[in-house]
Amino acid sequence: MQLTNNSFQSFVKYLVIFSLALIFSGCGAFDSLLKIGPDSVEDGRGQFNNVIAETNDQQLLLNLVKRRYGDNIALLEINSVSTTLEWKRGGGLALNIFDGDDNDSNNLGINANGAYTERPTITYLPVKGPELIKKVLSPLDPDVLILLSRSGWRMDRVMRLTLNTINDIDNASSASGPTPLLAPNPEEFNKLLSVIEKLGRGNFQLGYTLINNQRVLALSVKKAMIDSPEMQDLIDVLDIDKHLLYIVNTDANSDYRSGSEIDINLRSLAGIEFYLSHGIHIPEEHLKNKNVQISYTAEGDIFNWNTIFEDTFQVYSAIEEPSDSVAAVKVYWRGYWFFINDTDINSKYTFMLLNQISSLQSGDVDKSGPLLTLPVN
Numbered sequence: 504m505q506l507t508n509n510s511f512q513s514f515v516k517y518l519v520i521f522s523l524a525l526i527f528s529g530c531g532a533f534d535s536l537l538k539i540g541p542d543s544v545e546d547g548r549g550q551f552n553n554v555i556a557e558t559n560d561q562q563l564l565l566n567l568v569k570r571r572y573g574d575n576i577a578l579l580e581i582n583s584v585s586t587t588l589e590w591k592r593g594g595g596l597a598l599n600i601f602d603g604d605d606n607d608s609n610n611l612g613i614n615a616n617g618a619y620t621e622r623p624t625i626t627y628l629p630v631k632g633p634e635l636i637k638k639v640l641s642p643l644d645p646d647v648l649i650l651l652s653r654s655g656w657r658m659d660r661v662m663r664l665t666l667n668t669i670n671d672i673d674n675a676s677s678a679s680g681p682t683p684l685l686a687p688n689p690e691e692f693n694k695l696l697s698v699i700e701k702l703g704r705g706n707f708q709l710g711y712t713l714i715n716n717q718r719v720l721a722l723s724v725k726k727a728m729i730d731s732p733e734m735q736d737l738i739d740v741l742d743i744d745k746h747l748l749y750i751v752n753t754d755a756n757s758d759y760r761s762g763s764e765i766d767i768n769l770r771s772l773a774g775i776e777f778y779l780s781h782g783i784h785i786p787e788e789h790l791k792n793k794n795v796q797i798s799y800t801a802e803g804d805i806f807n808w809n810t811i812f813e814d815t816f817q818v819y820s821a822i823e824e825p826s827d828s829v830a831a832v833k834v835y836w837r838g839y840w841f842f843i844n845d846t847d848i849n850s851k852y853t854f855m856l857l858n859q860i861s862s863l864q865s866g867d868v869d870k871s872g873p874l875l876t877l878p879v880n
Contacts, residue, residue, distance in 0.1 A: 551584055551623075551876040557832070563858060567818070571780035572795055573681060578630035586623040638864060642769040645720050645753050647863045652709045656856060659696040664775050664856060669695070670741045673692050675811060678781050679742040679774030680693060682796035686806030695740050700735040700758050712748065720751040724766060740766060772864045779857060782812035782850075786820045794837070814854040818843055 566576040642667055651661045662669070667676035674692045677683040706728040712721045724747060728734050738745060744762030752766045770778065785795050798806040809817070820839045831851055833842035843850050850869075 520833075554582075555572070555581055560858070561834050561852070563793050563831050563861070564818070564841065564854070565836060565845070567776055567780045568783060568834060570777050571682070571785070572789075572837065579627045580630050581625060582628040583626040584623065585626075586621055592747040594718075639772045642753070642771055643860070643864060645751075645769070647860065648769065649709055649711070649720075650863065651856070651859070652704075657700075658704050658707075658709075659700050660815070660853065660856060662699070663692075663696065664778070664853070664860070665770055667770050669767045669775070670743070670765055672740070675778065675781075679770050680777050681783065683798055684796070686798040686800050686808075687811075691740075691813050698733065698736045698740050702728065702731075702737055706733075709751070714750075720753060722749040722751055723747065724749075772861060773859065775860060777811075779816050779853070781808040782816035783841060784809070784817040784820050786822075789837070789839075790795045814849055817847055817850050854856050 562578070562643065566578075569576045591723075623824055648661065651665075652658055663850060666674050667679055668674060669692075672691050672695055673687060675687040675689055677685070679689050692728055705725075707722060707724045709720070709722055711718045712723070713719070724734060726747060728745060729745065734745075743749060743765065746763045748763070752764055753769060790797065794828045798808070800806050818841050820841050822839060824840050825833055825842050829845060830840075830842035831845040831847075832854070835841075843854060845851075
């Protein structure tokens, strides 16, 4: 079929318009199919959250291991995460028309292209300075104790981590720092925890009360429990009188006590970390090489710290890297893998509680140090 020059030009014109419309409508449909923007939030946010949470756990566990070995620790927080998303698209049309001999042929070419680029940037902040050190080494704020006791945590777990002593009952206070040479005796404190567990969390409450218009920390017991055998056991263990309200004294320098007063000495955040570091199973090689301090009983035998942390916190060690199905969190240090078993729910809960205490105790500290911003390739 022969086309006149005008007819051919009109044909080409409409063909170009149709082709361009096809290209860009196709790109729009492709955009709609990919949903680049929403998908980047759905996928990226979850991945960033998971990685940040996982690396925070690894840093905390590594610092526990370092404390047990007497190595210096460091804190590096992720201060900000930003990412730039870019989606480019394009298309083209190439039309060749020949009026020569039969060997020449007319042809039409259509192309479309797209490119997706993501540029995340992570800003790290070294956490240090005198204010932080003071906060980490100072005894826990009683408000932290109250918040934890009212937020669903078992009181015996909270007390085991946060208390050095209560009414002269020692909770391995010597372990709130570098490993002691003489092992502690946990029997009396374990008896207290057993009594508190039987009494039940819902039957007593830690909080503040007003006495002479002053806010005072106190332990309140339900009236229905005041004559119970469980409450009598608590009274006997703590050596207090039978009252509905007990004043809780957190002043470590105070030697005043009465029948209605409970003296408690709170650990610092560093003390809690040192304490929990003794729940780490040290490899036999490191024990023989004396890479860690070894504690001894009064009889001169090597003390097994796992007798204290058996049902609270256990960190295992292995030469071979444990699989993700075995380890809830794992770190590599001094030629060994240290990990929390994923099936050890008590250790995982204790580790979670440590995370919360760390955030509560140091969250309002002004952080200092240079900002280190690294682009992620």
